[in-house]
Amino acid sequence: MDLDTPLQYVKGIGPARAAMLGAKGLATISDLLYYAPFRYEDRRNVKTIAKLAPGEKAAVIARVASAKMSGFKRRALGLFEVVFQDGSGAELLARWFHGERYADSLTPETRVAIFGKVEWDRASGARLMVQPEVEILSDEEDGEATLHSGRVVAVYEAASKISTRVFRSLLNRILGEVQLPDDPLPESVRGRMELPELAQAITWVHNPPQDAEIKLLNEFRHPAQTRLIFDEFFWLECGLAFKKNKAREASGISFSVTPRVREQIKLMLPYKPTGAQRKVVQEIADDMKRPHPMNRLLQGDVGSGKTMVAAQAAVIAIENGYQVAVLAPTEILAAQHYAYFRRLLEKIGYRVVMLTGSAGAKEKRQIKQLIEDGWAQVAVGTHALLQEDVKFSNAGLAIVDEQHRFGVRQRLELIRKGEQPDVLAMTATPIPRTLALTIYGDLDVSTIDELPPGRKPIVTKHVMENAVEGVYSFIAQEVRAGRQAYVVYPVVEETESSAEIKAAEKMFMHLSEKVFPGVAVGLLHGRMSAGDKETAMREFKTGATKILVATTVIEVGVDVPNASVMVIEQAERFGLAQIHQLRGRVGRGAQQSYCVLVTGKMSDIACERIRTLVESNDGFYIAEMDMRLRGPGEFFGTRQSGIPGLRLADLMRDSDVLEMARTEAARLLEERNPDEMRAVVKYIQEHWQRRYGLVQVG
Ligand code: ADP
Numbered sequence: 001m002d003l004d005t006p007l008q009y010v011k012g013i014g015p016a017r018a019a020m021l022g023a024k025g026l027a028t029i030s031d032l033l034y035y036a037p038f039r040y041e042d043r044r045n046v047k048t049i050a051k052l053a054p055g056e057k058a059a060v061i062a063r064v065a066s067a068k069m070s071g072f073k074r075r076a077l078g079l080f081e082v083v084f085q086d087g088s089g090a091e092l093l094a095r096w097f098h099g100e101r102y103a104d105s106l107t108p109e110t111r112v113a114i115f116g117k118v119e120w121d122r123a124s125g126a127r128l129m130v131q132p133e134v135e136i137l138s139d140e141e142d143g144e145a146t147l148h149s150g151r152v153v154a155v156y157e158a159a160s161k162i163s164t165r166v167f168r169s170l171l172n173r174i175l176g177e178v179q180l181p182d183d184p185l186p187e188s189v190r191g192r193m194e195l196p197e198l199a200q201a202i203t204w205v206h207n208p209p210q211d212a213e214i215k216l217l218n219e220f221r222h223p224a225q226t227r228l229i230f231d232e233f234f235w236l237e238c239g240l241a242f243k244k245n246k247a248r249e250a251s252g253i254s255f256s257v258t259p260r261v262r263e264q265i266k267l268m269l270p271y272k273p274t275g276a277q278r279k280v281v282q283e284i285a286d287d288m289k290r291p292h293p294m295n296r297l298l299q300g301d302v303g304s305g306k307t308m309v310a311a312q313a314a315v316i317a318i319e320n321g322y323q324v325a326v327l328a329p330t331e332i333l334a335a336q337h338y339a340y341f342r343r344l345l346e347k348i349g350y351r352v353v354m355l356t357g358s359a360g361a362k363e364k365r366q367i368k369q370l371i372e373d374g375w376a377q378v379a380v381g382t383h384a385l386l387q388e389d390v391k392f393s394n395a396g397l398a399i400v401d402e403q404h405r406f407g408v409r410q411r412l413e414l415i416r417k418g419e420q421p422d423v424l425a426m427t428a429t430p431i432p433r434t435l436a437l438t439i440y441g442d443l444d445v446s447t448i449d450e451l452p453p454g455r456k457p458i459v460t461k462h463v464m465e466n467a468v469e470g471v472y473s474f475i476a477q478e479v480r481a482g483r484q485a486y487v488v489y490p491v492v493e494e495t496e497s498s499a500e501i502k503a504a505e506k507m508f509m510h511l512s513e514k515v516f517p518g519v520a521v522g523l524l525h526g527r528m529s530a531g532d533k534e535t536a537m538r539e540f541k542t543g544a545t546k547i548l549v550a551t552t553v554i555e556v557g558v559d560v561p562n563a564s565v566m567v568i569e570q571a572e573r574f575g576l577a578q579i580h581q582l583r584g585r586v587g588r589g590a591q592q593s594y595c596v597l598v599t600g601k602m603s604d605i606a607c608e609r610i611r612t613l614v615e616s617n618d619g620f621y622i623a624e625m626d627m628r629l630r631g632p633g634e635f636f637g638t639r640q641s642g643i644p645g646l647r648l649a650d651l652m653r654d655s656d657v658l659e660m661a662r663t664e665a666a667r668l669l670e671e672r673n674p675d676e677m678r679a680v681v682k683y684i685q686e687h688w689q690r691r692y693g694l695v696q697v698g
């Protein structure tokens with residue numbers, strides 16, 4: 001039996017259980033060793049029933065004397081009551097609400113370990129435990145009881161029919177029989193971090209020392225746990241660092257920033273750039289000058305002026321004779337970028353085209369031709385630009401907006417046809433630092449941390465839906481003052497169902513006919529044709545319509561500086577980051593802007609979200625809160641931790657460990673101790689490359 005032994009060959013597992021474990025991603029002994037308990041229980045206090053005192057927490061080994069599911073009236077609660085005896089003369093009553101799941105297994109004579117807080121049952125005078133933990137003990141293995149009680153025990157998440165008790169037994173046996181892995185962590189790192197050896201850590205995690213502090217264990221702060229958490233981050237960070245180094249060394253285009261480039265940029269710029277914009281343009285230009293591919297993420301809150309920065313990078317590429325691809329996640333946004341880049345770039349003599357999925361076949365063919373010929377110097381588009389049959393004659397720079405929305409970053413590789421173009425990704429969804437370190441650990445990051453001058457912070461208010469009339473008169477007042485307003489309904493673009501569209505359409509009718517009869521109201525939703533969407537946007541942009549009723553299709557990037565009010569209906573149904581994005585559609589001009597969040601009755605979490613938004617305009621703070629309230633997985637639209645390969649580590653709980661792992665990984669690469677490096681590269685290649693999806697490490 002070794003670490004790679006498939007679980008079905010392990011005694012006590014067999015094919016059926018192996019399948020259940022397999023469904024949890026546990027295939028080998030090694031997987032099982034890393035299947036860490038999610039909780040620990042202090043069952044050191046084992047007593048006979050007669051000795052149980054009210055108020056204490058204790059464990060008891062006993063047999064079921066009788067069990068009953070309670071009668072008709074209480075059925076809804078599924079009240080399940082069991083009387084236990086252990087030969088000490090007293091009885092213990094246990095009570096579970098929704099206890100159906102126990103009813104089958106706790107039949108008379110079943111032997112169990114029960115663990116919980118002791119009370120007196122006034123009605124019967126017996127000792128009572130409400131909702132205790134219970135584990136069924138098998139009769140054959142008498143010594144087993146001592147594995148499950150009388151000590152600090154690990155509690156595992158069950159896998160189908162494999163209970164925590166079975167996990168405990170299995171791991172106990174495996175730990176006794178298998179040769180635990182050698183420690184791959186460089187000795188120097190382990191020493192500095194004062195971490196236990198790997199084998200020791202694995203043993204302790206399943207079988208904590210009996211003097212271990214239960215609180216420490218349950219907060220995942222025990223050195224054994226820290227060791228395993230550190231490992232996950234450390235190998236990830238090493239892998240990312242290697243990848244980044246490698247990309248840095250690959251050959252790419254070396255652009256030159258000539259006086260002519262500066263001249264063109266000066267001619268193009270409609271405003272004086274902010275200090276922050278100047279700083280990031282410098283960072284980008286420095287990257288572009290190096291003869292290696294740029295991989296840079298430009299982050300900045302909504303409205304911070306990222307597009308103007310990107311346009312300057314485009315000038316550098318074009319003046320060096322290269323083409324620029326601009327990728328946007330939606331057609332609306334692509335159309336807007338197209339308009340923006342044309343406005344800036346055509347003025348200084350460049351040719352800009354747009355390619356989206358909704359263009360006609362003939363038009364598409366023509367545009368593709370213009371791109372292939374090299375006539376088009378800038379090609380703006382959606383996913384359509386990434387299609388195989390789009391060939392650039394000489395792509396030098398890819399600008400990717402809201403790149404997280406593209407999901408798979410690899411798709412970008414498609415555009416890396418021929419030479420290695422530089423990549424500038426832009427995002428207005430600030431990424432909490434811990435996430436940025438793991439997800440974008442291999443990118444360089446530039447941050448615009450200053451808004452263009454003259455912006456007034458948006459005032460955000462919360463209004464209950466029964467007071468929405470007041471909001472409407474406020475809109476009317478702003479419109480009379482020459483401003484414009486958005487009214488947004490909670491429909492997610494990708495899933496806009498016809499029912500939800502109808503709701504938006506109905507509201508549109510209601511608002512345009514009843515509430516604002518004399519005002520031009522527009523409608524925009526994801527199910528409209530590209531042409532209709534464009535018309536709706538254009539009419540709002542030119543001020544032909546004053547109020548735009550919309551779904552979240554306007555979430556990203558839409559830019560109408562004259563709009564001063566953003567009303568979000570049923571705001572409790574939106575996510576934090578999403579509302580912040582929506583809110584960023586206003587406050588783009590010099591006038592005071594407002595965001596009104598209209599809600600019905602709310603859950604606690606929804607209240608918390610709304611409160612955060614009313615109190616803060618800071619995208620980074622909001623992103624942090626969003627991750628806290630939703631968990632990083634949800635936050636990033638991926639499952640679980642959001643980072644493949646993290647089993648025990650938790651980005652929020654363990655952010656300090658992550659920072660340490662990152663520091664240590666950087667140090668390792670800096671010191672370049674050849675023996676350590678060789679061992680580390682080998683270990684990552686063998687164990688972590690696939691797990692983290694790191695392509696070609698080392
Ligand atoms: P982002 O893409 O970061 O959300 P945009 O690039 O769309 O922001 O810019 C938001 C608005 O601010 C636009 O109307 C843009 O023209 C304007 N803007 C950008 N930079 C400046 C600047 N330096 N001074 C004044 N206005 C600016």
Ligand code: MG
Pocket residue numbers: 306307557
């Ligand atoms: Mg933008």
